[in-house]
């Protein structure tokens with residue numbers, strides 16, 4: 161059962177109290193962080209799924225400035241993504257933004273997000289502490305520990321990147337503008353310490369093709385719930401993590417970019433632009449990952465697909481089994497229908513004959 165969390169907000173007290181809450185529960189919801197003017201400014205950087213990245217980056221700096229103030233950080237982040245109701249293919253089911261195959265230790269790595277339209281998410285509090293649950297634990301958490309977090313425009317949510325969460329896309333909103341900043345580290349020193357162990361898995365071209373279909377499915381309650389159920393168990397039990405095959409490396413983290421490609425906004429390539437282009441306002445496709453750090457480690461191409469399969473093997477196998485069962489059901493349904501109509505027809509023929 162999902163608990164609702166409309167007013168589950170704490171008044172900021174001191175960085176240490178906030179930090180304890182973040183560490184213990186895995187998230188913190190700040191309400192009314194941005195003024196209506198600031199929200200309007202960020203909204204003006206989006207137009208029909210296109211983004212004015214230069215303007216948006218000013219707003220992202222405001223998000224980071226707020227985080228720095230309340231936690232007393234000097235945060236460094238790795239990448240960000242701006243979407244408008246078009247990110248359900250990889251956010252509509254429960255998932256972890258960063259997954260890990262080594263220990264149960266906690267890394268100081270966070271996701272920070274702000275909605276520019278009021279919307280809701282679902283999270284599993286404290287799930288960041290259990291990156292590899294058993295199926296029993298996962299079922300118990302799913303039944304008893306889901307929490308619906310409703311964010312108003314201008315609110316800000318920070319959570320551990322390994323916390324299980326998902327967006328809710330069935331509310332039929334005209335817009336669901338969302339800015340997500342990924343892999344936020346409290347300072348440069350912690351970034352330097354952990355980033356060599358954090359591998360990025362760029363998106364797959366096969367997933368690009370199916371993502372519009374998944375986006376459509378996630379708008380409806382029944383398919384959204386079914387897909388979420390499979391996604392949840394895969395995420396909760398650790399994305400194919402096997403105790404016996406535990407990696408020898410310590411602190412091995414993966415950030416999977418799912419079905420969304422990367423983009424280098426044009427304003428970052430000013431040295432390559434012609435003079436007349438430099439002062440132009442660029443509107444570029446949204447829902448792409450924009451990388452902020454030059455030294456991010458990407459998984460080598462030759463093992464990318466193998467690793468992705470390892471992570472989603474159980475989920476994809478479950479989808480396959482579900483499709484097989486549906487087809488089997490349809491086959492028997494139509495077979496019985498056909499068989500009965502045939503039987504009915506022959507009985508009528510026999511009756512006509514005797515008449």
Ligand SMILES: [Fe+2]
Pocket residue numbers: 251255256257325
């Ligand atoms: Fe996410």
